[in-house]
Amino acid sequence: MSVKEKLKQVLIEDLNLEDVEPDEITDDMALFGEGLGLDSLDAVELVIIVQKHFGVEIKDMVESRPIFESINTLAAYIEANQP
Amino acid sequence: MRMAIQGVGVTGGFGCGVDALTSALHRGEPIVGEVDGVPAYQAAIEGLGDFVPKRALRRIDHFSKMTLFGAFMALKDTGLSDVDRSRMGVVIATGYGTLQTTFKFLDSYLDFGYACSSPTHFSNSVHNAAAAHVSMQMQATAPSLTVTQFEMSVSSALLSAQQWLAEGRVDQVLFGAVDESCEVLRYCRKEFFGDGEQGPLRPANFSEQSAIAGEGAAFFVLAAETQPAAYGYIDEVILGNHATCPVKLPISDELIVGADGHQACGQWYQEALKGREFAAYAPFYGSFPAAAGFDLAVAAVSLRDQTLYTSPGADAGGRLLPRKLDQQGLTCLKFGGGGEYGLIRCSS
Numbered sequence: 001m002s003v004k005e006k007l008k009q010v011l012i013e014d015l016n017l018e019d020v021e022p023d024e025i026t027d028d029m030a031l032f033g034e035g036l037g038l039d040s041l042d043a044v045e046l047v048i049i050v051q052k053h054f055g056v057e058i059k060d061m062v063e064s065r066p067i068f069e070s071i072n073t074l075a076a077y078i079e080a081n082q083p
Numbered sequence: 084m085r086m087a088i089q090g091v092g093v094t095g096g097f098g099c100g101v102d103a104l105t106s107a108l109h110r111g112e113p114i115v116g117e118v119d120g121v122p123a124y125q126a127a128i129e130g131l132g133d134f135v136p137k138r139a140l141r142r143i144d145h146f147s148k149m150t151l152f153g154a155f156m157a158l159k160d161t162g163l164s165d166v167d168r169s170r171m172g173v174v175i176a177t178g179y180g181t182l183q184t185t186f187k188f189l190d191s192y193l194d195f196g197y198a199c200s201s202p203t204h205f206s207n208s209v210h211n212a213a214a215a216h217v218s219m220q221m222q223a224t225a226p227s228l229t230v231t232q233f234e235m236s237v238s239s240a241l242l243s244a245q246q247w248l249a250e251g252r253v254d255q256v257l258f259g260a261v262d263e264s265c266e267v268l269r270y271c272r273k274e275f276f277g278d279g280e281q282g283p284l285r286p287a288n289f290s291e292q293s294a295i296a297g298e299g300a301a302f303f304v305l306a307a308e309t310q311p312a313a314y315g316y317i318d319e320v321i322l323g324n325h326a327t328c329p330v331k332l333p334i335s336d337e338l339i340v341g342a343d344g345h346q347a348c349g350q351w352y353q354e355a356l357k358g359r360e361f362a363a364y365a366p367f368y369g370s371f372p373a374a375a376g377f378d379l380a381v382a383a384v385s386l387r388d389q390t391l392y393t394s395p396g397a398d399a400g401g402r403l404l405p406r407k408l409d410q411q412g413l414t415c416l417k418f419g420g421g422g423e424y425g426l427i428r429c430s431s
Binding site for chain 1: 137138141142191195198199200201202203
């Protein structure tokens with residue numbers, strides 16, 4: 001399974017997005033606000049999800065804003081920083 | 084001060100809603116499901132989507148979902164769904180609290196360290212979280228409180244509800260008794276009780292372990308005695324310890340006992356009842372501390388119908404044929420393992 005596919009799967013499971021299917025999340029869809037509709041509480045969960053499932057730490061929430069833009073940006077960051 | 088029972092909402096092993104409970108009482112047969120090959124009672128929450136949008140529930144755990152479902156059903160039962168709830172308090176009684184979430188949070192802490200502990204799990208594991216969810220979803224902005232006193236949680240919490248109404252702090256109290264089951268609890272019970280958890284649940288057999296884990300939420304809309312009551316009144320709530328000051332059972336009341344197959348509590352029922360006839364309904368919803376709230380729900384339905392229903396399961400001593408209440412009172416009695424008791428007297 002690719003990083004993007006796994007990301008979509010764990011987002012749905014860990015954030016309890018019961019009404020969303022993985023293929024409904026497009027790679028360039030905005031994760032926050034319009035798009036997937038995540039909010040600031042989800043951002044904190046997202047940091048934990050990335051660390052727990054991919055072993056990649058995101059230390060600075062401000063610097064992480066571009067990383068959290070979409071599945072594309074998040075997957076790219078994970079692939080670049082995976083141990 | 085007496086409290087009027089204006090509405091009831093329940094979800095448990097028998098189904099959800101007062102009609103499901105009434106049907107179970109009419110059938111009089113024990114109901115039990117199964118989880119992981121072991122007998123267990125589970126509460127349904129599928130109907131919650133009728134009251135709260137699905138997306139709003141995604142950060143709310145199973146315990147709070149049962150709580151919300153019971154609360155919304157009780158409110159609907161009163162016909163008060165659209166009224167101002169700024170003077171409605173929320174009181175919840177639970178023996179275990181949010182077991183599933185608490186263990187999930189601890190698991191994530193142990194497995195991945197504190198940095199990977201979910202903040203959502205943490206916030207749901209806070210003791211008053213379920214009551215807060217009810218207050219927020221219902222805009223019930225009067226005080227909210229969660230009381231835990233293990234087997235005595237329901238009686239203890241009812242005293243708080245009674246106090247709020249007596250003080251005039253609130254006009255109504257949305258009162259709920261909630262407990263949930265989980266894998267860890269079932270494991271512990273199996274370790275402690277072994278085959279005693281295999282069923283059938285025999286509440287009137289006080290000398291043997293036959294408890295089966297249950298879960299659910301039983302809610303009541305309570306108001307001061309001057310208000311109309313659809314299900315009768317709670318006249319008196321007494322907490323005590325039979326070991327130090329023996330319980331005095333009302334002579335003329337019919338008795339509903341919270342005996343649920345726990346051997347440790349059985350001896351106290353045997354001693355207090357002294358051969359007196361009683362009804363017990365644990366085979367409808369299982370064994371858990373807040374089940375005393377379900378006994379109260381059965382009492383409420385019995386007062387509404389002026390009928391004392393048959394105890395489910397035909398084991399020695401506890402079976403009664405359904406019979407008319409003839410304006411008699413109903414007393415619910417719940418014992419803990421140390422002889423502590425909660426006694427709730429109800430009447431029409």
